Amino acid sequence: xxxxxxxxxxxxxxxxxxxxxxxxxxxxxxxxxxxxxxxxxxxxxxxxxxxxxxxxxxxxxxxxxxxxxxxxxxxxxxxxxxxxxxxxxxxxxxxxxxxxxxxxxxxxxxx
Amino acid sequence: xxxxxxxxxxxxxxxxxxxxxxxxxxxxxxxxxxxxxxxxxxxxxxxxxxxxxxxxxxxxxxxxxxxxxxxxxxxxxxxxxxxxxxxxxxxxxxxxxxxxxxxxxxxxxxxxxxxx
Numbered sequence: 001x002x003x004x005x006x007x008x009x010x011x012x013x014x015x016x017x018x019x020x021x022x023x024x025x026x027x028x029x030x031x032x033x034x035x036x037x038x039x040x041x042x043x044x045x046x047x048x049x050x051x052x053x054x055x056x057x058x059x060x061x062x063x064x065x066x067x068x069x070x071x072x073x074x075x076x077x078x079x080x081x082x083x084x085x086x087x088x089x090x091x092x093x094x095x096x097x098x099x100x101x102x103x104x105x106x107x108x109x110x111x
Numbered sequence: 112x113x114x115x116x117x118x119x120x121x122x123x124x125x126x127x128x129x130x131x132x133x134x135x136x137x138x139x140x141x142x143x144x145x146x147x148x149x150x151x152x153x154x155x156x157x158x159x160x161x162x163x164x165x166x167x168x169x170x171x172x173x174x175x176x177x178x179x180x181x182x183x184x185x186x187x188x189x190x191x192x193x194x195x196x197x198x199x200x201x202x203x204x205x206x207x208x209x210x211x212x213x214x215x216x217x218x219x220x221x222x223x224x225x226x227x
Contacts, residue, residue, distance in 0.1 A: 043221045
């Protein structure tokens with residue numbers, strides 16, 4: 001079955017700097033790659049997603065890149081702000097629409 | 112509010128008791144998913160419905176767990192004879208389902224269960 005690895009587990013960056021979180025997956029049939037942000041005590045919130053027919057997608061300060069050959073995708077957050085502090089999860093989906101999740105990255109924005 | 116809602120938000124129960132959680136998905140969404148999340152981990156898939164049909168169940172879903180979506184709208188997740196290991200956040204999500212491009216899952220706030 002699908003295996004998703006996410007790195008790093010914790011990331012601390014200075015406010016205003018960029019943050020990058022990476023995920024790798026094992027099943028080449030996977031075709032859907034969302035990123036979720038989860039704040040304490042809340043459910044995951046979708047922040048951006050990408051499908052296998054594109055290599056990059058951007059939404060304001062957030063971007064996702066996908067390398068299908070290498071089976072990895074990354075989340076890029078630029079000009080980080082204190083409200084970006086949260087746990088970020090990558091997930092991988094297939095034609096059955098089930099999501100397999102990474103273990104999460106705790107992002108800390110230092111003022 | 113047109114998002115996914117879950118009730119109750121918190122539940123404390125004694126070992127051996129039964130508990131039931133409810134999820135109301137986004138109204139036009141055909142697919143409904145249940146996940147379990149423990150501290151420091153990503154959500155783990157439990158089961159999902161396409162309309163009222165339960166299409167898949169994870170091996171994590173023991174016989175003590177049962178889920179229903181009788182009219183293809185709201186869903187309930189029942190845990191019988193709760194154990195301390197059932198303590199977790201139970202998350203519900205919904206999606207349009209069907210054709211590619213409608214895979215996006217939207218999550219509710221979760222129900223946090225504590226079994227004493």
